Amino acid sequence: QLQLQESGPGLVRPSETLSLTCSVSGGSVSTSLYWSWIRQPPGKELEWIGYVYKSGSTNYNPSLKSRVTISLDTSRNQSSLKLISVTAADTAVYYCAGDSTPSRWYFWGQGTLLIVSS
Amino acid sequence: ESVLTQSPGTLSLSPGERATLSCRASQSVSSSLAWYQQKPGQAPRLLIYGASSRAAGIPDRFSGSGSGTDFTLTISRLEPEDFAVFYCQQYGTLPYTFGQGTKLEIK
Numbered sequence: 001q002l003q004l005q006e007s008g009p010g011l012v013r014p015s016e017t018l019s020l021t022c023s024v025s026g027g028s029v030s031t032s033l034y035w036s037w038i039r040q041p042p043g044k045e046l047e048w049i050g051y052v053y054k055s056g057s058t059n060y061n062p063s064l065k066s067r068v069t070i071s072l073d074t075s076r077n078q079s080s081l082k083l084i085s086v087t088a089a090d091t092a093v094y095y096c097a098g099d100s101t102p103s104r105w106y107f108w109g110q111g112t113l114l115i116v117s118s
Numbered sequence: 119e120s121v122l123t124q125s126p127g128t129l130s131l132s133p134g135e136r137a138t139l140s141c142r143a144s145q146s147v148s149s150s151l152a153w154y155q156q157k158p159g160q161a162p163r164l165l166i167y168g169a170s171s172r173a174a175g176i177p178d179r180f181s182g183s184g185s186g187t188d189f190t191l192t193i194s195r196l197e198p199e200d201f202a203v204f205y206c207q208q209y210g211t212l213p214y215t216f217g218q219g220t221k222l223e224i225k
Binding site: 036047059061063095097104105106108110 | 131152162164167174205207209212214215217
């Protein structure tokens with residue numbers, strides 16, 4: 001059974017860069033699955049951030065496209081998310097997710113809370 | 119961007135009753151709609167995809183219907199563990215978007 005686990009700093013200052021990783025166990029990031037990131041601000045609905053495929057191809061939400069990068073590290077069996085120039089509006093629980101399609105998600109991590117504050 | 123509007127915002131029912139949740143899209147998404155259940159402090163759980171196909175391991179009391187712009191999630195007989203927040207999500211057009219959620223609470 002595929003298991004995903006997010007990790008990150010918990011707290012980031014405004015204007016800095018956010019870096020999160022998603023460690024995958026029970027399978028390889030090099031298999032034919034899409035690895036996605038989704039976030040949820042406190043008390044609000046979910047927002048799709050983007051995905052990466054084993055080929056390295058990516059697709060991002062236009063609202064975040066200028067600030068986000070999603071990539072794979074096959075040597076560590078991880079997916080990573082980088083978001084530059086963060087603001088308080090980026091405070092959210094960040095989830096990584098995987099599925100055989102890029103557009104819906106069966107496997108989820110438990111989520112990691114990121115707070116943007118000085 | 120396709121905006122999804124869910125109704126009602128909160129639904130109060132008792133175990134054993136039938137629940138009907140609605141999701142309306144601002145533009146047609148064909149059958150490219152999924153439903154998720156989320157409990158406090160947990161990740162969402164995929165229930166339905168393709169508007170009416172149950173995900174692996176989902177009990178048959180959960181069913182989905184609809185196409186185009188109007189969709190419904192039905193829980194035939196509520197179990198105590200079913201009470202949660204439910205989100206619809208469309209993947210007919212980019213970017214993928216979610217509804218604002220319906221909270222199903224115990225009456």
